[in-house]
Amino acid sequence: MLMKEYRICMPLTVDEYRIGQLYMISKHSCEQSGGGEGVEVVRNEPDIHPKYGRGQVTEKRIYLSSKLPSWAKAFVPRIFYVTETAWNFYPYTITEYTVSFLPKFKIRIDTRFENNNGNNNNVFGDTATPAENVSFLDILSDSIPEKHYKESEDLSHWHSSKTGRGPLEKGWRDNHKPIMCSYKRVYCSFEVYGFQTRTEEFIHRNIRDILLVGHRQAVAWVDEWHGLNMEEVREYERTMQEKTNSKVKLGQNNTSSRPQFSRSISMADEHTLKKMGVTTVTISDPSGSVPPNSIRHNSATE
Numbered sequence: 001m002l003m004k005e006y007r008i009c010m011p012l013t014v015d016e017y018r019i020g021q022l023y024m025i026s027k028h029s030c031e032q033s034g035g036g037e038g039v040e041v042v043r044n045e046p047d048i049h050p051k052y053g054r055g056q057v058t059e060k061r062i063y064l065s066s067k068l069p070s071w072a073k074a075f076v077p078r079i080f081y082v083t084e085t086a087w088n089f090y091p092y093t094i095t096e097y098t099v100s101f102l103p104k105f106k107i108r109i110d111t112r113f114e115n116n117n118g119n120n121n122n123v124f125g126d127t128a129t130p131a132e133n134v135s136f137l138d139i140l141s142d143s144i145p146e147k148h149y150k151e152s153e154d155l156s157h158w159h160s161s162k163t164g165r166g167p168l169e170k171g172w173r174d175n176h177k178p179i180m181c182s183y184k185r186v187y188c189s190f191e192v193y194g195f196q197t198r199t200e201e202f203i204h205r206n207i208r209d210i211l212l213v214g215h216r217q218a219v220a221w222v223d224e225w226h227g228l229n230m231e232e233v234r235e236y237e238r239t240m241q242e243k244t245n246s247k248v249k250l251g252q253n254n255t256s257s258r259p260q261f262s263r264s265i266s267m268a269d270e271h272t273l274k275k276m277g278v279t280t281v282t283i284s285d286p287s288g289s290v291p292p293n294s295i296r297h298n299s300a301t302e
Helices: 014-031 070-074 196-220 230-254 270-275
Strands: 002-010 038-049 053-063 081-089 092-099 102-114 134-137 180-190
Touching: 002 196, 014 038, 014 102, 014 180, 014 196, 014 230, 038 081, 038 230, 102 196, 134 196, 180 196
Parallel strands: 002 134
Antiparallel strands: 002 180, 038 053, 053 081, 081 092, 092 102, 102 180
């Protein structure tokens, strides 16, 4: 199991981000959905946790077959989804990702939000994460995949008319007020011989990109959500979920000739995969290098 802790600061308060997070996730999911892929919300309802109290539980299906690296497509059905289950007991959240036909695959993300610049080395209150496993992600200067870059979300040019904040400048994390940090402890496990290391590394690279893009957008879109109350942002969330689900289902209906899979299968059972119509490729060197990442765009000025 590969564990890392990511710390992402934002020029917001924890109370503000409670609204901003819900808005950002809903809008981002809708933008990234279409053509049969994206995020389908299965349930989103209040929940009571014996330790953390009242919160919200959300279950989603994330369809992303086309986003897999070529070596992974050898044992993955043409259409499949990852199940995301999130328990939001703000300012603490738990998120888990599983795949029905890959029982040895699991991701868990524990998150805590605090009003500081990421200087709490034991925010989870158990054992401090080793320093070598901690990564600070800078929403201003860290690179993101070029396909996700938008000038309107470039925080070196951003200015909020509602809050008067922005643009961000080099060293902003040390002197900006207000400031908060999203602490995310990510556990990634894929216990399959020959694929474990590069699969876990691939997942962490993608999690890094998702975290950077999402937190940048939460800040860049602040004038869209700042001032909303919880009831208003929940209504926005419901509206966007309906729109997102429709986009995903419409795309799937247009590709209904493709085989669908519902039963669990063994990753190593190539014969079964071929019987089910899944195209496989020969993997001659399981320890081979991972295909290079997509081109990245450094969004901040040097």
